[in-house]
Amino acid sequence: MTFYDEIATGYDKITGAARRGKVIEAFVERFLERYPTASAVDAATGTGAYAIALAKAGVSVIGTDISAAMVDEAASAALRVGLNLHWMCVPMQDLAGRVEKPVDAVLCMGNSLPHLTTADEIETALTAFAKITRDGGTCVLQLLNYDRVTRLGERIVGIDRSGEQTFVRFYDFLGDQLRFNILEISWAGEQATHMLHSTTLYPWKADEIAGALARCGWTNIQRFGGLDFCPYHDLKSETVLLIAKRISDF
Numbered sequence: 001m002t003f004y005d006e007i008a009t010g011y012d013k014i015t016g017a018a019r020r021g022k023v024i025e026a027f028v029e030r031f032l033e034r035y036p037t038a039s040a041v042d043a044a045t046g047t048g049a050y051a052i053a054l055a056k057a058g059v060s061v062i063g064t065d066i067s068a069a070m071v072d073e074a075a076s077a078a079l080r081v082g083l084n085l086h087w088m089c090v091p092m093q094d095l096a097g098r099v100e101k102p103v104d105a106v107l108c109m110g111n112s113l114p115h116l117t118t119a120d121e122i123e124t125a126l127t128a129f130a131k132i133t134r135d136g137g138t139c140v141l142q143l144l145n146y147d148r149v150t151r152l153g154e155r156i157v158g159i160d161r162s163g164e165q166t167f168v169r170f171y172d173f174l175g176d177q178l179r180f181n182i183l184e185i186s187w188a189g190e191q192a193t194h195m196l197h198s199t200t201l202y203p204w205k206a207d208e209i210a211g212a213l214a215r216c217g218w219t220n221i222q223r224f225g226g227l228d229f230c231p232y233h234d235l236k237s238e239t240v241l242l243i244a245k246r247i248s249d250f
Contacts, residue, residue: 003199004046007182011047013162014182020049027227028053034229035138035243039103042131043092044109044112046083048074054107055083059229062099062143064088092116093124096131105138112142112240113209114201117177122204130217135248139218142227142241146203147234164188178203204229206240213242217250 007014030048031037038079039060046071051063055078065071068089078085090098092108093116106129116122128213129139148154149171157169164187172179182197210221221244225229225237232240 002055003197004065004067004127005069007197008047008067008073010167010184011070012164013074013161013165014133014167016156021053023227024049024053025056028057030227030229031140032057032059035105037104037138038100040105040107041097041099041103041129041132042096043106043108043125044110045074045087046070046112050107050109051085051158052078052081052083053064053222055082055085062070062103064087064092064095064098066091077158092123093128096128099132100131102134103132104134104139105140105234106133106157107140109142111143112145114178114204115199117200117202118221119212122209126218128214130246130250133246135246139213139244139247140241141209141213141243142239143204143208143209145225145232145237145240147205148237150203150205151235159226159232168211170236174200176203177201206242207236209240213244217247219246219247240244 034047037059037173040054042061042063045051045063045065048063051074053062055061063074063085071087071089075087088098116125155170158165166185168183170181180199180200180201184195186193204225213221223232225232226239226240226241
C-alpha cells in the first residue's frame with residue numbers, strides 16, 4: 001500500500017479541504033479568464049478538488065493519480081456533486097500512453113511534483129505533459145516554495161483539526177531530500193493515540209522546474225506567488241505557480 005493509499009479516506013480532513021474549496025474555485029475562474037480551456041488533464045488529482053472545480057466551470061476533465069484509493073475518493077466526491085468525470089489510475093510519467101486526444105491544458109497541483117525525486121523523473125513527466133497537450137496549450141504547476149522552505153528551515157507544513165483528530169504535516173531534512181510526515185493524533189476523552197505516515201520528497205526550486213519545462217517542450221514560462229496570480233518572491237511566497245505554453249513544433 002502506498003503512502004497515499006494509506007491516507008486517502010482521511011486526506012480531505014488532513015489538508016483542510018473544506019477551507020480550500022473556495023480558494024480553488026476562485027483560482028479556476030481566474031485561470032480560465034487568462035487561459036481559455038475546454039479540455040484538461042488534472043495529473044496527480046488526489047481527491048479531485050481541482051478536477052471537480054474545472055468540471056463545474058464547464059471544462060472536460062480527466063483526473064489521474066498513481067493511487068487507486070485516491071482515484072476512488074475523487075470519483076465519489078464528483079458523484080456527490082452530480083459530476084461523472086473520467087478518472088484513471090496512472091503515474092504522471094506515463095500519461096503520454098494513456099491520454100488518447102490532445103487537451104488544452106495539463107495541471108499538476110498541490111505539491112505533487114516533489115514526489116518525483118530525480119531529474120529524469122521530472123523531465124519524463126513534463127515531456128509526457130507536452131505530448132498530451134495541443135500546440136500552444138498550457139501547463140500549470142503548483143508546489144510549495146522550496147527556496148523559502150530550505151533556506152529558512154521551515155519544518156511545519158500545516159496543522160489541521162477535524163473533530164477529535166489533529167493532523168500535523170511536517171518535514172525532516174535529509175541532506176538534499178525531505179521526509180514528509182503526517183502525524184495523526186486521535187483523542188478519546190483524555191486518551192490520545194497517534195499514527196505516523198511518511199514519504200520522501202525532493203525540494204525542487206522554482207528555477208529547477210522552470211529549466212526542466214524549457215527542456216521538455218514548454219516556453220513562455222511565468223511564475224506567480226500563489227493561486228491568486230500574485231507576484232512571486234523567493235523568500236516571501238509560500239507557494240510557486242508556474243504556467244507555460246507548449247512549443248508548437250515539439
